[in-house]
Amino acid sequence: MFAMQYGFDVTDAEAVRQRVKEIGSRFDQLPGLYTKAFLVADAIDGSPARYTPFYIWNELSGMSDFLLSDAFRAVIAKYGRPVVQRWNKIAFFKGQAATQTPVLAIQQFIDIPEDVDLAQLCELQATDAEAMTHEHGLHSVFLGLDTNAWKLMRISLWHVAPVSSHQGKSFEVAHLSAPGMA
Numbered sequence: 001m002f003a004m005q006y007g008f009d010v011t012d013a014e015a016v017r018q019r020v021k022e023i024g025s026r027f028d029q030l031p032g033l034y035t036k037a038f039l040v041a042d043a044i045d046g047s048p049a050r051y052t053p054f055y056i057w058n059e060l061s062g063m064s065d066f067l068l069s070d071a072f073r074a075v076i077a078k079y080g081r082p083v084v085q086r087w088n089k090i091a092f093f094k095g096q097a098a099t100q101t102p103v104l105a106i107q108q109f110i111d112i113p114e115d116v117d118l119a120q121l122c123e124l125q126a127t128d129a130e131a132m133t134h135e136h137g138l139h140s141v142f143l144g145l146d147t148n149a150w151k152l153m154r155i156s157l158w159h160v161a162p163v164s165s166h167q168g169k170s171f172e173v174a175h176l177s178a179p180g181m182a
Helices: 013-027 060-067 070-079 118-134
Strands: 002-005 008-010 033-041 049-051 054-057 085-094 104-111 138-146 151-158 169-177
Touching: 002 060, 008 013, 013 033, 013 049, 013 169, 033 104, 054 060, 060 070, 085 118, 085 151, 118 138, 118 151
Parallel strands: none
Antiparallel strands: 002 054, 002 085, 008 049, 033 049, 033 054, 033 169, 085 138, 104 151, 104 169, 138 151
16 A cells, blocks of 8 residues: 645635535546545645645555546646555554544644654554544554655545544545445
8 A cells, every 4th residue: 555645725625625526426437546535725824724635545556546647737737747655555544434424634744854763663653543543533544654754644534523633734625436336
């Protein structure tokens, strides 16, 4: 599994939500795609509204094929060419609500200092991610490693807001395409 994400500041989050309603189902059968969460955040506290889809791919070739596709050309034509972040899977777990539609995503970035044992940190963070599977409302959680920036990224999708507090930025899941979970 591999994850990727790109994002754009937008002037109108509601227009993005409407667009997602129109195009979201086009990704429900995309070859090589495990999941795509269409993530939207409203403008808040001086930060602009944001559209930042998050993908999990079964294989690297699926991701590459998408980035070379007409669908991605359409993204570039509408928003400009984005920086595409990529993470190698450290852990992925389905929660108790994996069959439900998620409505919320929480994404956290974790710096990896040079003096920290990478394997131990990844093991600790994977254990924490697995523990989340016992929380009510968790759809799924992905933990990935970015070896360019030397950061871990954890994103959790929720059917209902979590009872316990989780650090990170919150997004609305405007649509989830999940051909790999079927």
